[in-house]
Amino acid sequence: MSIRLGNSCINCENLVEGNVCKVHAVTVGNSYTCDSFEMKAALKDEQNCISCIRYETSDCANPQKAAPGMSCNHWAPQKASA
Structure with a gap:
């Protein structure tokens, strides 16, 4: 699954401290999302x-x-x- 521009990683529950995606184990920007995007329940x-x-x-x-x-x-x- 590739990371692409779209919905924001800032609202994804897979984003952890340091702007790291815990699914892909890479640093991501606020403007990225992927097929593993899960909206934070907040x-x-x-x-x-x-x-x-x-x-x-x-x-x-x-x-x-x-x-x-x-x-x-x-x-x-x-x-x-x-």
Whole structure:
């Protein structure tokens, strides 16, 4: 099974400390995945206004309601890589 670009290894339960894939025993980047990809079973609580690229900008869908800790359907990450 080859490693390829696609879903993120950062969300795979096979990623261990040091960005090492425990299935392939190689160092991988956050933008890689493979056929052995297994989604981590964890809640993501970092998706809120503070981590949204639109927070306090003219692109914010809910500028009157946006506040730390709040989330909405228009959330977008501040840091994204392809």
